[in-house]
Each structure stands twice: as structure tokens, then as C-alpha cells.
Amino acid sequence: MFGQSRWRKRSRGPLGGRAEPELLQLQVVIESQHSGCHSYPHLGSSEAYHLTVTEPVAVLKADEVWGALRGLETFSQLVHEDDFGSFLVNESEIDDFPRFAHRGILLDTSRHYLPVKSILTNLDAMAFNKFNVLHWHIVDDQSFPYQSIYFPELSDKGAYSYNHIYTPSDVRLVIEYARLRGIRVIPEFDTPGHTQSWGKGQKDLLTPCYNGEQPTGSFGPVNPILNTTYDFMTQFFKEISSVFPDAYIHLGGDEVNFDCWKSNPNVKEFMKKQGFGIDYAKLESYYIQKILDIVSSYNKGYIVWQEVFDNKAQLKPDTVVQVWMENNYAHELSSVTGAGFTAILAAPWYLDYISYGQDWKKYYSVEPLNFPGSEKQKKLLIGGEACLWGEFVDATNLTPRLWPRASAVGERLWSSSNVTDLEDAYKRLTNHRCRMLRRGIAAEPVFVGYCAHEARG
Amino acid sequence: MAAGWLRLLAVLMLLLQPAAAVWPRPQVQRSPRGGGRCLLPPGRFRFGHAAGSAVGPGCTVLEAAFQRYRALLFGAARPTENEPVPSTENPPQALPCTQLLVFVATPDCDGFPNLDSKESYKLSVSEGSLLLSADAVWGALRGLETFSQLVGRDQNGAYYINKTEIEDFPRFPHRGLLLDTSRHYLPLRAILETLDVMAYNKFNVFHWHIVDDPSFPYESSTFPELSKQGAFNAMSHVYTAGDVQAVIEYARLRGIRVIAEFDTPGHTLSWGPGAPGLLTPCYSGKHPSGTYGPINPILNRTYQFVTSLFQEVSSVFPDFFLHLGGDEVDFTCWKSNPEIRAFMKQMGFDEDYRKLESFYIQRLLDIVSSLGKGSILWQEVFDNGVKLRPDSVIHVWKTSKPYMEEMADVTKAGYQALLSTPWYLNRISYGQDWMAAYQVEPLKFKGSAKQKDLVIGGEACMWGEYVDVTNLTPRLWPRAGAVAERLWSNASVRNLQDAYMRLAAFRCQLLGRGVQAQPLYVGYCENEFGGF
Helix, strand or coil, rough: CCCCCCCCCCCCCCCCCCCCCCCCCCEEEHHHHHHHHCCCCCCCCCCEEEEECCCEEEEEEEECHHHHHHHCCCCCCCHHCCCCCCCCCCCCEEECCCCEEEEEEEEEEECCCCCCCHHHHHHHHHHHHCEEEEEEEEECCHHHHCCCCCCCHHHHCCCCCCCECCHHHHHHHHHHHHHHCCCCCEEECCCCCCCCHHHCCCCCEEEEEEEEEEEEEEEEEEECCCCCCCCCHHHHHHHHHHCCCCEEEEEEEECCHHHHHCCCHHHHHHHHHHHCCCCCCHHHHHHHHHHHHHHHHHEEEEEEEHHHHHHHCCCCCEEEEEEECCCCCHHHHHHHHCCCCCCCCCHHHECCCCCCCHHHHHHCCCCCCCCCHHHHHHHEEEEEEEEECCCCCCCCCHHHCCHHHHHHHHHHHCCCCCCCCHHHHHHHHHHHHHHHHHHCCCCCCCCCCCCCCCCCC | CHHHHHHHHHHHHHHHCCCCCCCCCCCCCECCCCCCCCEEEECCCEEEEEECCCCCCHHHHHHHHHHHCCCHHCCCCCHHHHHHCCCCCCCCCCECEEEEEEECCCCCCCCCCCCCCCCCEEEEEECCCEEECCCCCCHHHHHHHHHHHHHHECCCCCCEEEEEEEEECCCCCCCEEEEEEECCCCCHHHHHHHHHHHHCCCCEEEEECCCCCCCCCEECCCHHHHHHHHCCCCCCEEEHHHHHHHHHHHHCEEEEEEEEEEEEECHHHHCCCCCCCEECCCCCCCHEEEEEEEEECCCHHHHHHHHHHHHHHHCCEEEEEEEEECCCCCCCCHHHCCHHHHHHHHHHHCHHHHHHHHHHHHHHHHHHHHCCEEEEEEEEHHHHHHHHCCCEEEEECCCCHHHHHHHHHHHCCEEEEEEEEHCCCCCCCCCCHHHHHCCCCCHHHHHHHHHHHCCEEEEEEEECCCHHHHHHHHHHHHHHHHHHHHHHHCCCCCHHHHHHHHHHHHHCCCCCCCCEEEEEEECCCCCCCCCC
């Protein structure tokens, strides 16, 4: 709020005296016994708050600390400077709570490594926008930067280099930094596809592909037919379950290419034995179900990409399905919630798909509940995520590419469904963007114009 | 998403340690089959003037370049003792190269680069000797950049350069980058940094689209009210005379020409507040609507104003050329104004407002010519049949008709042409759009050899509607590098896979130089931005 301004202590009061009263204090009252202070935020956390700004003491009331954080952010946005540099805040009464409980940003640290500093800066920006979930897509085909305690070879061999890793202390730092901002960290260890980098440090984990009778030397998804696979996964997810305190782990399950499985004679043999015929979706489901069971046994909930649901794996009722395929996603939301599963929407919010012009408007105009379904179904849509896949993104362009475009998603997920006026949103968004600049977030411009305090560059 | 071979390439990139490859690719480069390299001792390496060179230690352009390149090459390398420590590790044929001698044939060091400046150079890396020779200092600058890209570090950290012979010169003499400081103000620092990276890419023209509709940041000494009333903020969002001179000199030391664009008669809304009566008042029926249009071409005082302003601009900016704009003139306001309609009748222009536009532009061209400057204009001026001077340069940018047809038409009419249409880098899209920019062939139009000679080059444009200092550098680099190579290197250098490997390596080199260049695709650099 106050930045670098030097405040005078115990002044004798302004010359001539000012008409406005002074606001000397913001009192924060946490109402619930279980404030959440020493625990982690979770899906059911209360983020509601009531803010009364009146002289001489403003009051911020919230059930839990998480609501207080949201209220502090709001209060900080109400404070403004006049022409003379005085800090002012208007008398106001605000009653606020999020429309959706899951409001996330997906970062991909496999296609490009993201230095810890850039992740932390992003968590700051998220807090300014009331986002409350960091979906950390930490490993994938291209690199494995997560330094595992049980399986150090995974990052030793799979990371881009020894410098391109997240040590256990890096991970702890991110989790705590996020917690202090009321942000959950949900890691994604995507399998059985998207796992090329895992194979470098874990022999025999991936399926060897064949050309006729001969292995080609290349590998496909995780090998679902070996016991060793599940031994590994049991150990691995034991570690993940303890390293990441959130109640949920994202297990991926997207874009599994069956070609390699189909080429492998042992896999074909297994298919026959299991009576799967030539339906490899059944093999995929067989694998997923076993992973779900493993993760379940560690008392974690799980989120999966929509294919897992689409391919009819047997999911536990509390599975969360993330809808990401853009084509007809409303229909997918109906199906997922119709089958009784909780859903998260990402499909219209792939922010890595840049284009020329004010694309924030199209993100803003999404109405998540615009899908055919009952009231009960609509309740199952718990929120959404703005995704910034990393093929073309790293620390050089992350911040301007994410912000303020993601802010449009932030409002869509927090504010009331009738807050849709684009002209009004434009005014507030440009203002908010200048505010982010002042706070050291290099958010890119919305359109032609300027901020009183430009970025330093 | 991306083609399978790109994925393979990315993997290859990760596995190979790409040999120091120059970007843009030199015209001719030969390396001896036996290989061989020399080591550079950072503590005592020096740049020196070769015997017989027409320039010496008084040449600021070179002296400043030597300092810059020493820092780029060796960073804050600590000076070693006088005696070189014999290393048992070095292979016997790796003699040390302790200096790069620079030979320049012609003496001018204090002037400004121009369209005819010679940028050719030869670089010879042989047994214990490094020699750079050039016709003019500008070529020496290009050669120093090439040299800096060839120096690598081996696995022990030793600086080395492989034996090689390079003969290099640019394919096109005008290789520009446009920045727009009106849609968004760009702090001086951002412009200077862009000039640095332009030099790394051998760009040699900074096209400064300095003012436009939204704001007028140029502080004019003749008309101070222009920026006082027209800048976003007259204190913080302006370029003082000192700022402008700083840009011009910074550019000069890098062999970069600064061509200012004061775009008229359209794109001038921000001029209105500081120059009352300059813009055409639009009418709603019989009454002024309160809004304004392009510069009013029917008033004498308009031309007095334009003369005075361009008198100042001509003296402030030393380049021979000025860019006069002339694009997207909206005739609606002129048509609505009864005085203008009367003028049109008087002049016998009927309803053809292009004749009125032509009337203005011709007078502007005369003014600018009498000030001893040449003119560059956007293509509309040519398309609308304005009577131009034979030495006018036409800047092709529109997409309404295939730009190669426009290039053919412009050059057929005898005018020199600049190409920008396929290089609007502000038009971002998902994926590796640098490839489309790279694959452009500026001379791929039906025309005689004489016509093709009239194509003097092109410019990558970074219009500012959605761009300011927060995203300028990653949006510009390395994508603009594709344009840089297309304009410098031989026409036959088109292989995308090879370009990918070299551009990705060059991008990592840019990161190492502190430039926030964004990634081309999946992968990594040894030294990441904002990292460890």
C-alpha cells in the first residue's frame, strides 16, 4: 500500500488541519476457533470476509485466516493516493466471498525450467488476484526437475541439468510461501503418458516400443503390465503424499498414445490374458485404477484429466475431473457432473494460446455454468484454472504472458455471475494492471495507454 | 501441437553442445579440415589497431566497441599475472591468441552511418593470430560482433576460438527495426537496450515511430506545447532533447542509423492539444462536432507549422532520411468540413480526397527536400497516386493486396522499396512464428534485375498497442532475429532445421548477455534468466 513513502512519526499534525478524519487502524477479527493459522488451506476453507471501513478503526472480520487474507488484499486495493500523495480510503462496507472454491493457475516446469524466484513472484501475483490454487505441473516428457528423495536418479538423469532442479527445500519454500498467501499447492505427476523423462532415471519403468520382433530403442508410456511399475509408484507416491501437504494430488492421465503399447509383444500378450481384446483404453484404465488405489491408500484425493473419465476408468466417487479439451467442453461438463463427479474447468482458459489483441475479453466472457445440467450438477463444478503450458514460456516471458490476462479468469471465478460488463471490466482491469506494476509484477499492457508508475524494465 | 521433427530437434539440441555458430550467418565461412583452435587469455587479451589501419586509438566508435566486446566476452574476468602459467592440459597446437588486430581501410570515425556505408569485413582466425579487416569502421563493428559469437569456453572454462576464415557483408543495406513510443511510452533504458540487441543481430536502422494519435512524447524546442499537452505525462513520459541525442549517439556507436518518423497528416490526434488549429475540425452537419481529424491541409499556417517543425527535426536527427508516414488517412473528417469541401471545389479535386491528400504530401515532400533530407513514406502515398520525388522510398506494409505485388508495382515505378508486411512482430500468435518471418523472400516478385536492385531492405515492426517495457524484449527477441538473418545473410540460407539450431543457441547467448529473449521452443540454456 505505502511503498517507499516515508512517514513522519508523531507529527504535530498537518498545517491548517485536514477535513478528513484519519484511519489509524485496521482490526482483524477471526471468528472461528479453527482459524487455519497453522494449517494448510483446503477446498473447504472459508474465504469469506466482511470489511467495514469507517473512522477511526476499520474492521475486517472473517471466519478463517484465509478470508482475512482476501480481505487484506481488498483493503489494500481500496487505499489510493491523492494528488498530494496523501493515502486515502473511502468509507465502505464490503461483504465478499468467492463464487468458486477452486481458482487455480497451472504452471509447467518441465517444458521449461522456472527458477524458484519466478514461481514465488507468480504466487504474489496470484494473491493480488485472489487465486488460491497453484497447480504445479512439475514434470513431463521433456524434463524431470523434481528432486526425489527415494529416487534421486529421476532428476539426476531426467532434469535438463543439475542446475535445473527443485530440491526438497525449494519445494518446501514454494509450499510455505503459497500457504502464507492462502494458496494450495497441488502437484501433478502425470502418468502413464507424458513420462519420457522418467525413463532416464528409472530403468524399465517405460514401455519399450517394438518394430516387429525388435525393440526400437525408444520408449512409450509407463509400462502397465509389470509389478515393478506398481512397486515404484507405491514408493514414489508415498513420498509425494508426504512432501505435498494438500489433500489432493493431480495424477494426469492425459494424451496416452497407445502405439507403443500396441507394438510391444508382452503388452499384447497381457491384453489377451486380461481379456481386453484390442481395446487399449481398458489397459489405460487398468493402470489408472491401480494408481488411484495407491494414492487413495495414502489418504489423498486425486484430480485427473478428462480422458481418464472419457475412457471409462473406474473412478472413486470423490475424483475430481479436469476438463481441458476445448471442443464442446460444455457437453463434457454435463457428462462429468452428470456422472456425479466433481469438475474443474480449464478448456477455455489455455493462456499459453496467445493471439493478437485483447484476448482477456474472451476469457472474461466465459460462463462456467453454461452447460446443460441440474442444480445439483452445477454445484459439482468447483472452479477452474488458467493454464500456462510451458512450450513457449519460461522466466523471460512468464509474467507478462500470464498477467493481467489471468486476472480476467480470476474475476470470473471469484465474482458474481452477473459481473460481466466488459467496459467496466476494462476500466478496472487497466487500473489493476497499473497496480500490479507498482507492486513489482511486470504485467503487460491491456491496450494503448500508460501508468503513472511504469515498470522499471 | 508442434511437428514431430521439432521435438527431435529439441532433443538433439539438448544432447549436442552446438559449436559457436554466428547469427546472422556470414556470407562465407571456411574452417580448416584439421580443426585447430587458439586459446584466449582473458586477463591479457587486447583489441588493437593493425599497422597501416586508417583509424587508431582516437576512433571513439572502435574504442567504445573494444570495451563493450571485452565485457561481453570475458565479463568481469580477473587480470592474470604477466607470465602466462603453462598449462599441462592444453593440447600443444592450441597456441594462445592474445590480441585481435583491427584494420580499417577508410578513416572516418566521427560521422554517422548511412545507406551507403560499407559493412563488409574479413575475419581471420589462424595459428596464434586474429585479424579483422574492414573497409569502414561500420564493417569492423559487424566483424567484432561475429568474433564475439565465435568465442566459446571449453569444459575447463578456457576461452577459445576455432580456426576459421570469414568474409562477410550484408545482402541488404537497410535492415531496420521499428519501435512505437506513442501507443506506449518506452523508457530511454528500453530503447538503449534494444539498440544493443539490434547490434548483436547486425540490424543497422532504428526506425523511431516517435509520435502518433495516443501521445506525443517528443519534446520539441520550437513547439514545447506539443509534448506539454500531448504526452501521456509531460514530466515522466517524454523524450527530452538530451534523451534523443543519447539515443542517436548510442546508435551511432553501434553503426545504427536513427530514422525518425513524424507521421502526418493522419495519426496526429496528439498534436492537436498543443497546436490549436492544426487539425481539421470535424463537422456534424453544420456544426463542429468537437472532434478532430487529420492535419488541416487547406490552411497556410499548417505549412508554416510543418516547415518549422521539420526544420527542427531535420537538425535534431542527423540521418539523411526522415520517415514522413502518410498512412491510413481517414477522409471522413475532411469530407465533413465545409471549408474543406469548398477548397476541394476550388481546386477542381471533385470528390477525390486522395487529391487533397496528395496536395498535402507534395508540399510536405518539397519542404523536407528543401531541408536537405530524403523521404520515406508508407505505401498509401504511392498507392493513392501522390506525385513523389524520384528518390522517395516507399515502405510496404499493407495486407489488402499480396505484398509481393506491391513490391513489384513500387519498384516498377522506379522507387526504392522497404519491406515490412510479413514482419509485423506485434502480431503475435501461438507457436514458432519466427519461421514464417524467416521464410520470407523479399525479392520473390516478378520484376527485372533493375527492379530487384531497388529493394534496399526491410524492417521488423513492433507496433505498441499491446507492447511496453514489460513485454518488449521477450516479444522482440529472438523473433526479430529471423528478420535480421533474412536481411543480412545470403538468399540461399533458408534451411529451417539449421536455422532453428543456430537461433536457439544464439538465444541462449543473448540470455548470457542479460537479454530477456524468450524461448523458441521446449528446452533450456545453461544460464537461465532470473535464475541461479
